[in-house]
Amino acid sequence: MYFAALLARTEDGWEASDTELDDVETLADLADLARDAATDDEETVLVFIEQEDAWFGVVRVDGEEDPRIYVSDATAAARSSYGEILLTDELLGREPGDDDGTDVDALDLDGTEDGEPEDAEEPSDDLGESVPAGPVGDLGLLADLGVSEKDLATLDSGDALGELAGLLGAEDVLEGVR
Template identity: 35%
Template sequence: MSYFAVAVGREGDDWEAAEVDLDAVADVEDAAEAMREAFPDADLTLLFVDADDEYLTVMRLDNGDDLRTFGSDAEYASQSRLGEALLGDLEPEDTEEIDSEDEESIAARPTELDAEPVGEADLLGDLGVPGSTLLALCAKEGMMPSDVVSEVAKSIGFAEALEDATGA
Protein backbone atom coordinates (compact mmCIF):
# COMPACT_ATOMS: atom_id res chain seq x y z
CA MET A 1 0.00 0.00 0.00
CA SER A 2 1.43 3.38 -0.97
CA TYR A 3 1.40 6.40 1.32
CA PHE A 4 2.23 10.09 1.37
CA ALA A 5 3.37 11.66 4.63
CA VAL A 6 3.90 15.30 5.48
CA ALA A 7 5.03 16.75 8.79
CA VAL A 8 4.11 20.27 9.82
CA GLY A 9 6.02 22.02 12.57
CA ARG A 10 5.21 25.21 14.45
CA GLU A 11 7.80 27.36 16.16
CA GLY A 12 6.08 30.33 17.79
CA ASP A 13 3.68 31.61 15.16
CA ASP A 14 5.54 30.21 12.13
CA TRP A 15 4.62 26.98 10.38
CA GLU A 16 6.88 24.85 8.17
CA ALA A 17 6.06 21.63 6.34
CA ALA A 18 8.14 18.83 4.84
CA GLU A 19 7.53 15.45 3.27
CA VAL A 20 8.57 12.61 5.57
CA ASP A 21 9.79 9.11 4.71
CA LEU A 22 8.18 6.51 6.97
CA ASP A 23 9.49 3.37 5.24
CA ALA A 24 11.61 2.40 8.28
CA VAL A 25 8.85 3.07 10.85
CA ALA A 26 8.11 -0.02 12.95
CA ASP A 27 5.99 1.60 15.68
CA VAL A 28 4.57 4.92 16.87
CA GLU A 29 7.82 5.83 18.61
CA ASP A 30 9.66 5.59 15.27
CA ALA A 31 7.03 7.90 13.77
CA ALA A 32 7.48 10.33 16.66
CA GLU A 33 11.23 10.27 16.08
CA ALA A 34 10.70 11.09 12.38
CA MET A 35 8.55 14.03 13.49
CA ARG A 36 11.26 15.23 15.91
CA GLU A 37 13.92 14.93 13.20
CA ALA A 38 11.81 16.90 10.71
CA PHE A 39 11.33 19.82 13.13
CA PRO A 40 13.67 19.48 16.12
CA ASP A 41 12.89 22.93 17.55
CA ALA A 42 9.12 22.86 17.03
CA ASP A 43 6.81 23.37 19.98
CA LEU A 44 4.14 21.48 18.02
CA THR A 45 4.54 18.96 15.20
CA LEU A 46 1.75 17.34 13.23
CA LEU A 47 2.10 14.37 10.90
CA PHE A 48 -0.47 13.55 8.22
CA VAL A 49 -0.31 10.17 6.48
CA ASP A 50 -2.51 9.57 3.42
CA ALA A 51 -2.56 5.88 2.50
CA ASP A 52 -3.81 5.02 -0.98
CA ASP A 53 -6.19 8.02 -1.01
CA GLU A 54 -8.33 5.98 1.39
CA TYR A 55 -7.02 6.18 4.94
CA LEU A 56 -5.84 9.19 6.94
CA THR A 57 -3.68 9.13 10.04
CA VAL A 58 -3.00 12.30 12.03
CA MET A 59 -0.35 12.39 14.73
CA ARG A 60 0.43 15.25 17.10
CA LEU A 61 3.60 15.75 19.10
CA ASP A 62 3.72 18.59 21.64
CA ASN A 63 7.18 19.88 22.62
CA GLY A 64 8.82 16.71 21.29
CA ASP A 65 6.77 14.65 23.73
CA ASP A 66 3.13 13.69 24.39
CA LEU A 67 2.24 11.83 21.19
CA ARG A 68 -1.45 11.62 20.24
CA THR A 69 -2.87 9.81 17.22
CA PHE A 70 -6.09 9.65 15.20
CA GLY A 71 -6.90 7.23 12.38
CA SER A 72 -9.85 7.67 10.05
CA ASP A 73 -10.44 3.91 9.90
CA ALA A 74 -9.19 1.00 12.01
CA GLU A 75 -9.09 -1.10 8.84
CA TYR A 76 -5.85 0.64 7.83
CA ALA A 77 -4.05 -1.26 10.62
CA SER A 78 -4.96 -4.56 8.97
CA GLN A 79 -4.21 -3.38 5.44
CA SER A 80 -0.55 -2.39 5.70
CA ARG A 81 2.60 -2.67 7.77
CA LEU A 82 2.67 1.11 8.27
CA GLY A 83 -0.99 1.13 9.27
CA GLU A 84 -0.30 -1.53 11.88
CA ALA A 85 2.69 0.46 13.18
CA LEU A 86 0.71 3.69 13.50
CA LEU A 87 -2.74 2.46 14.54
CA GLY A 88 -2.36 -1.11 15.79
CA ASP A 89 -2.56 -0.24 19.49
CA LEU A 90 -5.41 2.28 19.30
CA GLU A 91 -8.96 1.80 20.51
CA PRO A 92 -11.98 2.80 18.42
CA GLU A 93 -12.99 6.45 18.85
CA ASP A 94 -16.05 6.95 21.06
CA THR A 95 -17.90 9.37 18.79
CA GLU A 96 -20.56 9.95 21.46
CA GLU A 97 -18.04 11.86 23.60
CA ILE A 98 -17.06 14.33 20.87
CA ASP A 99 -18.33 17.88 21.48
CA SER A 100 -20.97 18.42 18.84
CA GLU A 101 -22.30 21.80 19.94
CA ASP A 102 -20.51 23.65 17.15
CA GLU A 103 -23.08 24.43 14.40
CA GLU A 104 -20.64 23.89 11.53
CA SER A 105 -19.77 20.43 12.84
CA ILE A 106 -23.42 19.52 13.25
CA ALA A 107 -24.23 20.64 9.69
CA ALA A 108 -21.26 18.74 8.24
CA ARG A 109 -21.82 15.59 10.29
CA PRO A 110 -22.57 12.51 8.20
CA THR A 111 -25.66 10.54 9.05
CA GLU A 112 -23.63 7.36 9.36
CA LEU A 113 -19.93 6.54 9.51
CA ASP A 114 -18.76 3.91 7.02
CA ALA A 115 -15.46 3.61 8.86
CA GLU A 116 -14.31 2.85 12.38
CA PRO A 117 -12.22 5.84 13.54
CA VAL A 118 -9.54 5.09 16.14
CA GLY A 119 -7.56 7.20 18.56
CA GLU A 120 -8.24 10.81 19.54
CA ALA A 121 -10.42 12.66 17.04
CA ASP A 122 -10.18 15.78 19.21
CA LEU A 123 -6.37 16.02 19.00
CA LEU A 124 -6.64 19.24 16.93
CA GLY A 125 -9.48 20.77 18.97
CA ASP A 126 -7.38 23.47 20.62
CA LEU A 127 -6.07 24.46 17.17
CA GLY A 128 -9.55 25.11 15.77
CA VAL A 129 -10.55 21.70 14.41
CA PRO A 130 -12.88 19.98 16.91
CA GLY A 131 -13.14 16.20 16.86
CA SER A 132 -16.65 16.37 15.43
CA THR A 133 -15.36 18.41 12.48
CA LEU A 134 -12.45 16.04 11.84
CA LEU A 135 -14.80 13.04 11.93
CA ALA A 136 -17.27 14.80 9.61
CA LEU A 137 -14.52 15.66 7.12
CA CYS A 138 -13.21 12.09 7.12
CA ALA A 139 -16.70 10.67 6.56
CA LYS A 140 -17.86 13.19 3.95
CA GLU A 141 -18.74 11.56 0.62
CA GLY A 142 -16.07 12.22 -2.02
CA MET A 143 -13.60 13.67 0.48
CA MET A 144 -10.14 12.16 0.06
CA PRO A 145 -7.50 12.24 2.82
CA SER A 146 -5.59 14.96 0.95
CA ASP A 147 -8.78 17.07 0.90
CA VAL A 148 -9.16 16.60 4.65
CA VAL A 149 -5.55 17.68 5.21
CA SER A 150 -6.11 20.78 3.04
CA GLU A 151 -9.22 21.74 5.01
CA VAL A 152 -7.42 21.21 8.32
CA ALA A 153 -4.47 23.28 7.04
CA LYS A 154 -6.79 26.17 6.16
CA SER A 155 -8.50 26.01 9.55
CA ILE A 156 -5.29 25.87 11.57
CA GLY A 157 -3.29 28.27 9.41
CA PHE A 158 -0.54 26.23 7.76
CA ALA A 159 -2.03 25.98 4.24
CA GLU A 160 0.75 28.06 2.68
CA ALA A 161 3.51 25.98 4.31
CA LEU A 162 1.75 22.79 3.19
CA GLU A 163 1.47 24.07 -0.38
CA ASP A 164 5.14 25.08 -0.41
CA ALA A 165 6.20 21.61 0.76
CA THR A 166 3.90 19.52 -1.40
CA GLY A 167 3.23 21.70 -4.41
CA ALA A 168 -0.48 20.98 -3.94
Protein backbone atom coordinates in the same frame (compact mmCIF):
# COMPACT_ATOMS: atom_id res chain seq x y z
CA MET B 1 0.72 5.33 -2.78
CA TYR B 2 1.03 7.24 0.39
CA PHE B 3 1.80 10.81 1.31
CA ALA B 4 3.45 11.82 4.55
CA ALA B 5 4.36 15.27 5.79
CA LEU B 6 5.52 16.87 9.00
CA LEU B 7 4.04 20.18 10.14
CA ALA B 8 6.00 21.91 12.89
CA ARG B 9 4.37 24.81 14.71
CA THR B 10 6.94 27.54 15.23
CA GLU B 11 6.80 31.10 16.53
CA ASP B 12 6.52 32.23 12.91
CA GLY B 13 3.70 29.84 11.98
CA TRP B 14 3.68 26.39 10.44
CA GLU B 15 6.65 24.87 8.64
CA ALA B 16 6.06 21.78 6.52
CA SER B 17 8.34 19.13 5.15
CA ASP B 18 7.58 15.95 3.30
CA THR B 19 9.01 12.83 4.80
CA GLU B 20 9.77 9.27 3.85
CA LEU B 21 8.57 6.58 6.20
CA ASP B 22 10.75 3.82 4.77
CA ASP B 23 12.91 3.61 7.91
CA VAL B 24 9.98 4.01 10.33
CA GLU B 25 8.93 0.70 11.84
CA THR B 26 7.23 1.73 15.08
CA LEU B 27 5.27 4.59 16.57
CA ALA B 28 8.36 5.44 18.65
CA ASP B 29 10.38 5.81 15.42
CA LEU B 30 7.68 8.09 14.02
CA ALA B 31 7.61 10.19 17.20
CA ASP B 32 11.41 10.51 17.10
CA LEU B 33 11.20 11.64 13.47
CA ALA B 34 8.66 14.29 14.48
CA ARG B 35 10.77 15.46 17.43
CA ASP B 36 13.77 15.80 15.14
CA ALA B 37 11.72 18.14 12.91
CA ALA B 38 11.05 20.51 15.81
CA THR B 39 13.34 23.50 16.20
CA ASP B 40 12.36 23.85 19.86
CA ASP B 41 11.88 21.00 22.35
CA GLU B 42 8.38 22.23 23.22
CA GLU B 43 7.07 22.68 19.68
CA THR B 44 4.02 20.86 18.44
CA VAL B 45 4.71 18.67 15.44
CA LEU B 46 1.97 17.01 13.43
CA VAL B 47 2.60 14.01 11.23
CA PHE B 48 0.09 13.68 8.40
CA ILE B 49 -0.17 10.33 6.65
CA GLU B 50 -2.57 9.58 3.81
CA GLN B 51 -2.88 6.35 1.89
CA GLU B 52 -4.52 6.42 -1.56
CA ASP B 53 -7.45 8.53 -0.38
CA ALA B 54 -8.66 5.50 1.61
CA TRP B 55 -7.64 6.71 5.06
CA PHE B 56 -5.60 9.38 6.76
CA GLY B 57 -3.89 9.64 10.10
CA VAL B 58 -2.66 12.47 12.26
CA VAL B 59 -0.03 12.01 14.94
CA ARG B 60 0.62 14.87 17.33
CA VAL B 61 3.91 15.06 19.17
CA ASP B 62 4.43 17.73 21.84
CA GLY B 63 7.97 17.60 23.18
CA GLU B 64 8.63 14.40 25.10
CA GLU B 65 4.94 13.64 25.73
CA ASP B 66 3.45 10.45 24.32
CA PRO B 67 2.16 10.88 20.78
CA ARG B 68 -1.57 11.40 20.29
CA ILE B 69 -3.14 9.68 17.30
CA TYR B 70 -6.25 9.88 15.15
CA VAL B 71 -6.95 7.50 12.24
CA SER B 72 -9.92 8.13 9.96
CA ASP B 73 -10.61 4.47 9.07
CA ALA B 74 -9.00 1.78 11.20
CA THR B 75 -10.05 -1.08 8.94
CA ALA B 76 -8.45 0.50 5.85
CA ALA B 77 -5.37 1.54 7.83
CA ALA B 78 -4.91 -1.99 9.17
CA ARG B 79 -4.33 -3.15 5.60
CA SER B 80 -1.42 -0.73 5.24
CA SER B 81 2.05 -1.13 6.70
CA TYR B 82 2.02 2.57 7.57
CA GLY B 83 -1.41 2.28 9.16
CA GLU B 84 -0.22 -0.61 11.28
CA ILE B 85 2.36 1.72 12.82
CA LEU B 86 -0.44 3.99 14.06
CA LEU B 87 -2.86 1.27 15.17
CA THR B 88 -1.28 0.49 18.51
CA ASP B 89 -2.80 -1.94 20.99
CA GLU B 90 -3.64 1.01 23.24
CA LEU B 91 -5.41 2.87 20.43
CA LEU B 92 -7.46 -0.23 19.59
CA GLY B 93 -8.27 -0.98 23.23
CA ARG B 94 -6.36 -4.26 23.27
CA GLU B 95 -3.93 -5.65 25.76
CA PRO B 96 -0.37 -5.50 24.45
CA GLY B 97 0.43 -8.64 22.51
CA ASP B 98 -3.20 -9.52 21.76
CA ASP B 99 -3.74 -10.65 18.21
CA ASP B 100 -6.37 -12.63 16.36
CA GLY B 101 -6.44 -15.28 19.07
CA THR B 102 -4.26 -17.75 17.18
CA ASP B 103 -1.67 -19.36 19.42
CA VAL B 104 1.36 -19.37 17.13
CA ASP B 105 3.18 -21.89 19.34
CA ALA B 106 0.34 -24.40 18.87
CA LEU B 107 0.57 -24.36 15.08
CA ASP B 108 2.34 -27.06 13.07
CA LEU B 109 4.63 -25.98 10.27
CA ASP B 110 1.75 -26.36 7.79
CA GLY B 111 -0.28 -23.77 9.74
CA THR B 112 -2.79 -26.21 11.23
CA GLU B 113 -3.22 -26.68 14.95
CA ASP B 114 -1.75 -29.79 16.54
CA GLY B 115 -4.06 -32.72 15.83
CA GLU B 116 -6.30 -30.68 13.51
CA PRO B 117 -7.04 -32.16 10.08
CA GLU B 118 -5.35 -30.28 7.26
CA ASP B 119 -8.64 -29.63 5.46
CA ALA B 120 -10.03 -27.69 8.43
CA GLU B 121 -11.13 -24.13 7.77
CA GLU B 122 -8.27 -21.65 7.63
CA PRO B 123 -8.10 -18.98 10.33
CA SER B 124 -10.05 -15.93 9.23
CA ASP B 125 -8.29 -12.86 7.92
CA ASP B 126 -11.36 -10.84 8.90
CA LEU B 127 -10.11 -7.71 10.61
CA GLY B 128 -13.55 -6.95 12.00
CA GLU B 129 -12.90 -8.73 15.27
CA SER B 130 -9.59 -7.08 16.10
CA VAL B 131 -9.91 -3.69 14.38
CA PRO B 132 -13.03 -1.55 14.72
CA ALA B 133 -14.61 -0.14 11.59
CA GLY B 134 -14.39 3.61 11.19
CA PRO B 135 -12.32 6.22 12.98
CA VAL B 136 -10.25 5.56 16.09
CA GLY B 137 -8.12 7.70 18.32
CA ASP B 138 -8.15 11.09 19.95
CA LEU B 139 -10.71 13.32 18.24
CA GLY B 140 -9.62 16.22 20.46
CA LEU B 141 -5.94 16.16 19.55
CA LEU B 142 -6.25 19.39 17.53
CA ALA B 143 -8.91 21.21 19.58
CA ASP B 144 -6.44 23.71 21.05
CA LEU B 145 -5.26 24.48 17.50
CA GLY B 146 -8.77 25.43 16.34
CA VAL B 147 -9.95 22.12 14.88
CA SER B 148 -12.98 20.80 16.74
CA GLU B 149 -13.77 17.13 17.22
CA LYS B 150 -16.69 17.53 14.82
CA ASP B 151 -14.46 19.12 12.17
CA LEU B 152 -11.96 16.27 12.42
CA ALA B 153 -14.62 13.53 12.42
CA THR B 154 -16.38 14.88 9.33
CA LEU B 155 -13.33 15.28 7.07
CA ASP B 156 -13.69 13.43 3.78
CA SER B 157 -10.76 11.11 3.04
CA GLY B 158 -10.53 12.48 -0.51
CA ASP B 159 -8.53 15.60 0.44
CA ALA B 160 -8.73 15.42 4.21
CA LEU B 161 -5.17 16.55 4.79
CA GLY B 162 -5.64 19.62 2.59
CA GLU B 163 -8.87 20.48 4.40
CA LEU B 164 -7.23 19.89 7.76
CA ALA B 165 -4.25 22.06 6.84
CA GLY B 166 -6.72 24.77 5.80
CA LEU B 167 -8.41 24.62 9.20
CA LEU B 168 -5.00 24.94 10.85
CA GLY B 169 -3.97 27.85 8.62
CA ALA B 170 -1.22 25.77 7.05
CA GLU B 171 -2.72 24.93 3.66
CA ASP B 172 -0.11 26.84 1.66
CA VAL B 173 2.86 25.26 3.44
CA LEU B 174 1.39 21.76 3.09
CA GLU B 175 0.68 22.26 -0.61
CA GLY B 176 4.28 23.39 -0.98
CA VAL B 177 5.53 19.91 -0.07
CA ARG B 178 2.94 17.87 -1.98
